[in-house]
Amino acid sequence: MAITVDNLTNNTFEDPSRRAPLITGGLDNEGVTEVVADLAEAPSPPRIWWVLLAVSAALTTMLGGLILLLIFKGVGVWGNNNPVYWGWPIVNFVFWVGIGHAGTLISAILFLFRQHWRTSINRAAEAMTIFAVVCAGMFPGIHIGRVWVFYWLFPIPSEHLAMWPNFRSPLLWDVFAVSTYFTVSLLFWYMGMVPDLATFRDRSTSKIKKFMYGLFSLGWSGSARHWHRYEVAYTILAALATPLVLSVHTIVSFDFAVSIIPGWHTTIFPPYFVAGAIFSGFAMVVTLLVPMRALFNLKHVITVRHIENMNKIIMVTGMMVGLAYTIEFFIAWYSSNPFELFAFQNRAFGPFWWAYLAMFTCNVFVPQLFWFKKIRTSMIMSVIVGIGVNIGMWFERFVIVMTLNRGFLPSSWSYFRPTWVDIGMFVGSFGLFMFLFLLFCRFLPVIAISEVKGTLAFQKHMALAGGYSEDGDH
Amino acid sequence: MNNEVDNREQKKLVGVLGQFDDAHTLVHACEALRDSGVKKMDAYTPYPVHGIEKAIGIPRTILPWIVLSIAAGGLCIGLGMQWYTNATTQLLPFWSGYEFRISGKPMFSLPANIPVTFEVIVLSSAFASFFGMLVLNGLPKLANPLHRIPRFKRVTNDKFFLMVDVGDDKFDASQLRNNFSDWGATDVEEVFQDQTDWKLPAFLKTFAVLALVLMLVPPALIFRARGMTYTGTRLHVVPDMDWQVKFKTQTEGPLANNNTTTEFFFQDIRAQFDDLPGTVSRSDQSGDSEFFKGIRTGSDLHSSHTTPAVLASNQEETAQEETTATTEATAADEPDWVTTIPSQVKVDRDTVLRGQRQYNIYCAVCHGYSGEGNGLANNRAVALSTSGESAWTEAKSLYDPTVIDQPVGRIYDTITNGRSTMGPYATRIKPEDRWAIVLYVKALQKTRKTAVSKTTEDNSAGDKKDSGK
Numbered sequence: 001m002a003i004t005v006d007n008l009t010n011n012t013f014e015d016p017s018r019r020a021p022l023i024t025g026g027l028d029n030e031g032v033t034e035v036v037a038d039l040a041e042a043p044s045p046p047r048i049w050w051v052l053l054a055v056s057a058a059l060t061t062m063l064g065g066l067i068l069l070l071i072f073k074g075v076g077v078w079g080n081n082n083p084v085y086w087g088w089p090i091v092n093f094v095f096w097v098g099i100g101h102a103g104t105l106i107s108a109i110l111f112l113f114r115q116h117w118r119t120s121i122n123r124a125a126e127a128m129t130i131f132a133v134v135c136a137g138m139f140p141g142i143h144i145g146r147v148w149v150f151y152w153l154f155p156i157p158s159e160h161l162a163m164w165p166n167f168r169s170p171l172l173w174d175v176f177a178v179s180t181y182f183t184v185s186l187l188f189w190y191m192g193m194v195p196d197l198a199t200f201r202d203r204s205t206s207k208i209k210k211f212m213y214g215l216f217s218l219g220w221s222g223s224a225r226h227w228h229r230y231e232v233a234y235t236i237l238a239a240l241a242t243p244l245v246l247s248v249h250t251i252v253s254f255d256f257a258v259s260i261i262p263g264w265h266t267t268i269f270p271p272y273f274v275a276g277a278i279f280s281g282f283a284m285v286v287t288l289l290v291p292m293r294a295l296f297n298l299k300h301v302i303t304v305r306h307i308e309n310m311n312k313i314i315m316v317t318g319m320m321v322g323l324a325y326t327i328e329f330f331i332a333w334y335s336s337n338p339f340e341l342f343a344f345q346n347r348a349f350g351p352f353w354w355a356y357l358a359m360f361t362c363n364v365f366v367p368q369l370f371w372f373k374k375i376r377t378s379m380i381m382s383v384i385v386g387i388g389v390n391i392g393m394w395f396e397r398f399v400i401v402m403t404l405n406r407g408f409l410p411s412s413w414s415y416f417r418p419t420w421v422d423i424g425m426f427v428g429s430f431g432l433f434m435f436l437f438l439l440f441c442r443f444l445p446v447i448a449i450s451e452v453k454g455t456l457a458f459q460k461h462m463a464l465a466g467g468y469s470e471d472g473d474h
Numbered sequence: 475m476n477n478e479v480d481n482r483e484q485k486k487l488v489g490v491l492g493q494f495d496d497a498h499t500l501v502h503a504c505e506a507l508r509d510s511g512v513k514k515m516d517a518y519t520p521y522p523v524h525g526i527e528k529a530i531g532i533p534r535t536i537l538p539w540i541v542l543s544i545a546a547g548g549l550c551i552g553l554g555m556q557w558y559t560n561a562t563t564q565l566l567p568f569w570s571g572y573e574f575r576i577s578g579k580p581m582f583s584l585p586a587n588i589p590v591t592f593e594v595i596v597l598s599s600a601f602a603s604f605f606g607m608l609v610l611n612g613l614p615k616l617a618n619p620l621h622r623i624p625r626f627k628r629v630t631n632d633k634f635f636l637m638v639d640v641g642d643d644k645f646d647a648s649q650l651r652n653n654f655s656d657w658g659a660t661d662v663e664e665v666f667q668d669q670t671d672w673k674l675p676a677f678l679k680t681f682a683v684l685a686l687v688l689m690l691v692p693p694a695l696i697f698r699a700r701g702m703t704y705t706g707t708r709l710h711v712v713p714d715m716d717w718q719v720k721f722k723t724q725t726e727g728p729l730a731n732n733n734t735t736t737e738f739f740f741q742d743i744r745a746q747f748d749d750l751p752g753t754v755s756r757s758d759q760s761g762d763s764e765f766f767k768g769i770r771t772g773s774d775l776h777s778s779h780t781t782p783a784v785l786a787s788n789q790e791e792t793a794q795e796e797t798t799a800t801t802e803a804t805a806a807d808e809p810d811w812v813t814t815i816p817s818q819v820k821v822d823r824d825t826v827l828r829g830q831r832q833y834n835i836y837c838a839v840c841h842g843y844s845g846e847g848n849g850l851a852n853n854r855a856v857a858l859s860t861s862g863e864s865a866w867t868e869a870k871s872l873y874d875p876t877v878i879d880q881p882v883g884r885i886y887d888t889i890t891n892g893r894s895t896m897g898p899y900a901t902r903i904k905p906e907d908r909w910a911i912v913l914y915v916k917a918l919q920k921t922r923k924t925a926v927s928k929t930t931e932d933n934s935a936g937d938k939k940d941s942g943k
Binding site: 029030164169172187195223229232236237241254457 | 517519560601635
């Protein structure tokens, strides 16, 4: 195929008469295929991959050991105690679930809005979503005490005692929301990957790879009839995943908001949680993709423009979160409820003032750097802000959960301290996340090859038409 | 795995395949082919080419309707599941639901049931769209003659293909070859079906049979275990909350080592610890025996309730035997009960009224407001025990001669530690209030056994003033 796209070095510059290309470097269909397949076909991945894999595998092993310790000794190995019964496990759960929101948002909502730039990043973001939800689901899973009867969470008919879950409890809604979210994200991710797995199948030479990719690509042949149904199914899944992604963090926020604890019982929680989830999710995507595009030579597919777009979303959602923090205080004052007001004063000026300060600085002030184009197109700064945002978002959940440290009964007030197991498990969950992500980078198509080709065709069409026209979309 | 076999030497012709280098040429070829009257054709592309549906004549898929109907089913299942498990009782003979009352809220209220219903709808429709797409597409299809063609491997990379099926009415291999070339195909070839493709490798069959047999082993073992008589612990495939490994209080405790030695885990065979030395009880009641126990100071050493009477293997038995043992023990060596109300308790009208209030709260359900032993709980229990549905020792009338004769210390002890089926109230009623009840009971007794005029006169020493009513 002829090379028709501009080979611009800076595709972040917006010329009203002409759209800057989303795929640079003069890549054609074959070029895109090769850039992506190179990762999986290279005889050996870069040395840094091995180093990271070793570190993350060690951390994952540690996590496994700590989980065993927890199962054998009980939840007492954590710092959870009266009055903070929900300690780090729920903080980590909400943190990871929040991160898991960007993937489906990128793949579903941006798809419905026809944002073509999503095609370069959606696969990696979806993978990140799934791995984050794995880490998230783990925490409440091991928090239930008797882990071996975890299936009591689900409405499964039992042998002797009729035992059904309470369907009016937000904690049960959570079980349904998170497991549905995981399943649908997995389906979405896998379905998007089928044509690309077929690409890998058709390119691989080793017998094992041929068999595995052949099995999982389900015999995909690229038939136009298949593509037709595939696209319809993909659109339906996107339409389903859009309300789902919004519902999941809403329901997670219900865990807090449906209770009657001052500082938790607020209607702002659902939108504020969802905004925070998108915020932290995009920050994580940027943090992962910037090193990935550099390491695996994906600079022409994941361009500066993609990173910049995500940084803009980070800035917008960061301001939403900042607004929510402020409104919370206003409402606490406006409610004239002394307990509500106390809860918020306690958050900002109580024993955990340092966490509140960390949260506010990282979430509200740090993303403001993205007002400067130099910073939001700088790769290093993007990663720094991304990491900062995720630190801030972890502290946000910590601050919310630590509302419990000063309840209605002053005699029960106490200061929460995590144990080494708490810290080890949190670090270990990062290990698990990185471990899965590294395996994904090595063995699966990290870019939605077929979708990028569609974008490429669209881009070429636009270039021929000499501008951006409405009818170019179909 | 031998994909690179040259298919020209095989048997059955499947169709003619043309290769195109870009989407535009392909779409034009499709249109031209359709104009020539060919119907059974399909294009193969590396990405979805828009407008090709029209060019080939692909009808719109019914997938959305399938998903919609499954979603409607999800709605019914989601709502129905919550209604059945949380808001009905005994609707079906098995796995019945039960009314799940939470803070007096309605059993079934839509707002609280929306989240789960929504998730069930999304989950079922997501499965429907993914698997519906696969089924309609005939996937997974692991054997396809096209995948035998080396050139076709580029369909997932950068080439576009168009194939006309041999079953089409207008199928003519040589003419199609010419046409394809005219329309811009860079290569045209015939596709053949290798008949041997359809044969499964022999080892797969053996493997499948073996796997099936092996899969039957666990359920078979489970059924065997479920159907057998056991002396050991029962096997529970799905453990329920009512089958828990635990020791109940006042039962025989675990053996320390194994069955051969009779060494028990705790010092006295029981399943629970005795109070450790230095344990401070909820309120220290060791000081004043007369006030706290109703026993004269110095003679309270063998109170019958500090050590368990018997160890039994199940709770019901324990309850029964303990009862008899207690009765025997008290009959054998009756402690030296106090006969007067201890000095800490002020015997006056207020105390009696307090006693009445406490009596009406705690005692009247069984003993009746008037003390005749005809409380509602007692009456119901008596009715049930008459019909054989439960065992019950009737609540005593407070005017029973044996009760009338009891010293106040004995009555106090009954309230504190219970008697027969009556449970202990030590943890529920404060000592002062227990004495107040004793006072009220004594007052009640006097209303029956003595002329009203005499109630204020004779009484035990402490009971000086007005205790009558």
